[in-house]
Amino acid sequence: MTRRRWIAEHWDEATATLKGAQAEHMARVLRAQPGMEADVVAGGHVFHAEVAAVTLNKEKSEVRLNLVAELQADPALPVTLMLAVYKFDRMEWAIEKLTELGVAEIAPVIARRTEKHLALAAEKRVQRWRRLAHEAAQQARRSDVPLIHDLTPLSVRARSGAAATRIVLAEQERTTTLRYVIEESMEAAKEEMPALEIAIGPEGGWAPAEEALFDANGWRAVSLGPRIFRAETAAIAALAVVSSYLE
Ligand code: SAH
Secondary structure (H helix, E strand, O other), X not given: OOOOEEEEOEEOOOEEEEEHHHHHXXXXXXXXXXXXXXXEEEXXXXXXEEEEXXXXXXXXXXXXXXXXXXXXXXXXXXXXXXXEOOOHHHHHHHHHHHHHHOOOEEEEEEOOOOOHHHHHHHHHHHHHHHHHXXXXXXXXXXXXXXXXOOOEEHHHHHHOOOOOEEEEEOOOOOOOEHHHHHHHHXXXXXXXXXXXXXXXXXXXXXXXXXXXXXXXXXXXXXXXXXXXXXXXXXXXXXXXXXXXXXX
């Protein structure tokens, strides 16, 4: 049986400490005692560990573990998803699912057709998105937590010179498919894993000026087929296609 993984936010060479909700759960629900075995992720590495001390306290519960041996970890897919901010409940769902599917990074951006009130409230949401990604990573037994970038305007992110193959999902695109561009970048990367960045538009789609901006900055427009997906469906479908090649 594969064990649950705990993701420690505090660690040193020999120990890791769980705090907050994770410590509460381990101590109260699982009744952790010194000597109990657990798998712990610390600094992106997975360790087989043993509980050393349990402190149950109303405000500050803590479980300290001794790191016994490092285990083989599975790397995230080398993919950044650039998500144009849209309805928060759907976006949160997308962040959770993308984390389960193995995304490495998520970059939330404000696009022209992002609703104004969402654009204004989004900055404050980033911490919550990070927490959701952390919980989903743990649930999926990942050995890392996806990086959720600070919110940026699309115009900035689209211009930043990433080393990745940059792909923009566009429902207007009729000929180039996502599969085609992935195959091409795999050939170009030879033995390496190609790094990809994939942009998904908001509910209203990309504005013409944004399509021009992507074009001018070397992004490849791709189609996921003739049907129009909601943004969260497009994001998940795209990552599933990537994972079928890279995993
Ligand atoms: N404006 C559109 C819907 C946008 S869907 C309309 O209502 O007609 C939101 C985003 O999902 C798009 O910007 C695009 O990035 C992505 N998307 C949806 N369906 C797609 C498809 N078939 N191929 C590629 N991208 C798609």
